[in-house]
Amino acid sequence: MSAVEVLASVDIVALRLAPDLQGLQVLLHRREREPHRGQWALPGVIVNGSTPDNSLDAAAERALREKAQALPRHMEQVGTEGNAFRDPRGWSLSTYYLALLDPAQSIEAEQLAFFDLDSLSTRKVLLPFDHGLLVQRTCERLAAKSLYSSLPLYLLPTRFTVLDALSAAQACLGRPVNNTSLRKRLERLREAGWVRDTGERNQPRLGRPQQLYEHLPQGVGPFLFERSLLPEA
Amino acid sequence: MSAVEVLASVDIVALRLAPDLQGLQVLLHRREREPHRGQWALPGVIVNGSTPDNSLDAAAERALREKAQALPRHMEQVGTEGNAFRDPRGWSLSTYYLALLDPAQSIEAEQLAFFDLDSLSTRKVLLPFDHGLLVQRTCERLAAKSLYSSLPLYLLPTRFTVLDALSAAQACLGRPVNNTSLRKRLERLREAGWVRDTGERNQPRLGRPQQLYEHLPQGVGPFLFERSLLPEA
DNA sequence: AAAATAGTGTCTATTAGACAATATGTC
DNA sequence: GACATATTGTCTAATAGACACTATTTT
Known part of the structure; x- marks a missing residue:
């Protein structure tokens, strides 16, 4: 990546109610490429001049549709995190979205799973990049709006x-x-x-x-x- | 710009109270380069691997500091607009910030001025790119939070x-x-x-x-x- | 004293929260 | 009937809004 480039992506924090209704779960995807290959991370897509999407919102919808094979009941942009350190490849941006799923939402793919938010906030599961921060910010937004x-x-x-x-x-x-x-x-x-x-x-x-x-x-x-x-x- | 690149920028919607306290004004900057050279637009900076800033927030602060020579009383990220059409150069992203300035804030530079928000919302002044939309979204955020x-x-x-x-x-x-x-x-x-x-x-x-x-x-x-x-x- | 502007007090409406009372089902 | 759960009703507290009233200054 040259110095005048920047890596831009859209990441999705897709939440559903746990089956026992006692908490929330976030949809994670096992990374197929470096960096952090094999680790569980937020599903997302890269955006650049060659993306098939005409807008960030469209890219967010595609990111979720390609993974979860379903439409969320609600989706909104939460924010954008960008700095020189979050991705080892260089200066990068992630615009992240909150998606709320139907609790009946099930997942077929091997490389996809729901994780309890508790296990993230208690650091039992650690996410790569700054995905832990993105999840935290998203949950704060959800809590603030739920009031x-x-x-x-x-x-x-x-x-x-x-x-x-x-x-x-x-x-x-x-x-x-x-x-x-x-x-x-x-x-x-x-x-x-x-x-x-x-x-x-x-x-x-x-x-x-x-x-x-x-x-x-x-x-x-x-x-x-x-x-x-x-x-x- | 190659197809795998994306143009990322930070734009600032810096607002102050009009001197008569009857409305808001937004800080605009006369563009020195193409596209839309010579037009009044939001002040901003490009972010990429060669920016001196370590984070988006730092880039936003710099964008404002270099233009207005002053610190805002408040600054927060509002959102990111990204699509294939907003900039004639190709797929581009703008993360935009709300900044609230002291009403005593004065501007020395020739290429900087405050414009009444009214003149924008009534379409008397038209901003290039989608800057009109960014201003509108920012004002909506301000109004919602002010409640x-x-x-x-x-x-x-x-x-x-x-x-x-x-x-x-x-x-x-x-x-x-x-x-x-x-x-x-x-x-x-x-x-x-x-x-x-x-x-x-x-x-x-x-x-x-x-x-x-x-x-x-x-x-x-x-x-x-x-x-x-x-x-x- | 009159005018102008600032500040206080009182009453109502709305809605969250605590908790008692009642309704409707299973065992 | 005992028990469990859902739903309704009543009372209190906090705060926005309307508006009358009082206070302090200039002219």
């Missing part, structure tokens, strides 16, 4: 229960969420046409059946509430 | 009056802000140690003198409030 928006719902299938929504919010925020507050938010969403009560029920093993709601996003971004779910308190 | 944070205070000198704070908030949001609400926020900031009553006064031409407050940022980002200003009204 005052409906973003956690994009981690659920379109049909969900109140308990699902509570689990999703708690996974995003990393702490317990008040049941009453969450129900009131769902009621607000219902009034705004963002959520519909299907009238159907889901029977848990024991106890009263749960109402099944349907998520009907009305815009490009999530619904914004006027108050934060109080972080400290 | 629930102390960000507008970074458009003021450290010593300011309630009226200054109100003007700054209104300029960021593009609409009137409730006087009582703003005063209560300042009171909250005072309790949190983010603002101090200096005890000094400022005597306007007529009427009761104004208390002079001092802005004492306590962290890297702005103070976050728990509710939004002006939900929709």
Whole structure:
């Protein structure tokens, strides 16, 4: 790479709810090339004059589509990290995206797997480059937005229960969420046409059946509430 | 430029309060090179393997320092726009930053000037590349954050009056802000140690003198409030 | 005294949070 | 009926917004 070049890539932090609904998992891909060949890293693509994509967003969609064979329920750019040290090949840039997947999202490929976010934050799994930082920043963005928006719902299938929504919010925020507050938010969403009560029920093993709601996003971004779910308190 | 290259730059959307406190102005630079030579555009620098900067943030600071000869009161990355069309030279990326300047910020250079944001949004002034879009996105970010944070205070000198704070908030949001609400926020900031009553006064031409407050940022980002200003009204 | 501007106090509306009360299912 | 879980209702706390009222200065 000559001095006037720069290595630009798009990396995807694709998250899904763990099967037990107790936390989040990130999609990783085993690298096929150097550097860091064989290690688990964020899926991504290089962008330059010969990419088939017309835009960064398109490159991000392709990166995820080629790996996960599925569309995310939500995708947004989080930021760009660029410096002289993050890649041994030289000055490089990574524009990274948050993608929220349906929990039913399964992965066929050998070289793809979901890892618990816990195992990354506790340093049990270490990612190459600065991918650990990108994941951390992305989770911070998710948590910050979850305080005052409906973003956690994009981690659920379109049909969900109140308990699902509570689990999703708690996974995003990393702490317990008040049941009453969450129900009131769902009621607000219902009034705004963002959520519909299907009238159907889901029977848990024991106890009263749960109402099944349907998520009907009305815009490009999530619904914004006027108050934060109080972080400290 | 070969097909495997990409043109990466950092562009700065540096804003200050207009002298009459009634709106915002953006710092523009008259381009010395092609393409779009001679046109007013966002100040920026190219980043690649031969840049003297070790990081994007450092490049952003340098871009502003070399033009404005001053440090901003606040700077944050807003996003990255990248596609095959925005620059006639080929696939290009621009990571753009929001910078908030002291209103006393003056400019010596011939090739630098502040332009009213109004003249851009009304299409009286047209910027080259997609710089108009970058400015718009940046202003949207500023407005969104101003709803629930102390960000507008970074458009003021450290010593300011309630009226200054109100003007700054209104300029960021593009609409009137409730006087009582703003005063209560300042009171909250005072309790949190983010603002101090200096005890000094400022005597306007007529009427009761104004208390002079001092802005004492306590962290890297702005103070976050728990509710939004002006939900929709 | 009048005018102008700054600052305070009071009341309402909205919404998060705590928690009690009630509903509806399984065993 | 006992138990488990879901849902509803009631009360409190925090904070934005409307607006009346008071304070301090110049002319």
